[in-house]
Amino acid sequence: MSDITLSDATRSALFTVLRTTGLADKTSERLSTGKRVNSVNDDAPAYFQAQALSSRAGDLLGLKDGIGQSASALGGALGGVDAIADIVSQLKGIALAAKGGTVAERGAAAAQFDALRGQIDSLAADASFGGINLISFNPDNLTTPFNETGTSSLTISGIASDSSSLGIGTAAATYNNFITDADIDNAIGFVNQGVITLGATALTLGSNVAQLNNRLDFTRRLVSELQTGADKLISADLNEEAAKLLSLQATRELGIVGLNIANQSQQAVLQLF
Numbered sequence: 001m002s003d004i005t006l007s008d009a010t011r012s013a014l015f016t017v018l019r020t021t022g023l024a025d026k027t028s029e030r031l032s033t034g035k036r037v038n039s040v041n042d043d044a045p046a047y048f049q050a051q052a053l054s055s056r057a058g059d060l061l062g063l064k065d066g067i068g069q070s071a072s073a074l075g076g077a078l079g080g081v082d083a084i085a086d087i088v089s090q091l092k093g094i095a096l097a098a099k100g101g102t103v104a105e106r107g108a109a110a111a112q113f114d115a116l117r118g119q120i121d122s123l124a125a126d127a128s129f130g131g132i133n134l135i136s137f138n139p140d141n142l143t144t145p146f147n148e149t150g151t152s153s154l155t156i157s158g159i160a161s162d163s164s165s166l167g168i169g170t171a172a173a174t175y176n177n178f179i180t181d182a183d184i185d186n187a188i189g190f191v192n193q194g195v196i197t198l199g200a201t202a203l204t205l206g207s208n209v210a211q212l213n214n215r216l217d218f219t220r221r222l223v224s225e226l227q228t229g230a231d232k233l234i235s236a237d238l239n240e241e242a243a244k245l246l247s248l249q250a251t252r253e254l255g256i257v258g259l260n261i262a263n264q265s266q267q268a269v270l271q272l273f
Contacts, residue, residue: 037234050230057226059148064219070144071212077134080127085198106178110171124162134158159201166194
């Protein structure tokens, strides 16, 4: 079998068609993916830089979710504190209403006081979110990382807000079953102190919520900037790529025509021999 020999014109035309086809395929890929860099071979520096930006954005997205969960845990604790504050206000009302009453009325008020006081402990124990309780008798601490290395974080110490921690005793034992107005005044004094303590707790937790929400917004913006930066490095100009594809397709068609002409010319020359 003899070797096939191509003329210079045919070889040049064939090379043009193959090269143009390759460029058209690459342009079609850019149009379909929307990226000018689809592999490390397209632009190694841009590819790896975009990968690094996207990777960090992914890490920060995980941290963002954690920050959001911590903010929700604090929100649950704040809701518990508000509910407890409502009960404490009711305790004060019960004690005030008992002043000047009969022994039976005072005893009934004391029993009502203690029953309501027990709800404070139940609320404090139930105010948990994701296994974290910041206001129970033995509260948890909550640490929220802000960056990938753990060098930036916020640790929130729980604040016990049950009845004992608030300094509110039982009417039956601590306040002598409201036998005298002095006993009732004693109870009211501790209840008032409990209100002050709950206000300070709410202020502290609210400040921590504000810090977490600020960090959440910052992390969200940073993730967006990282993703935008990665996209800028590898995104294709679709209008430019579409125009380029049309041009390459036209060039390829002309190349095919040239290849046919070169083949016909070569055949015509061979027929002379």
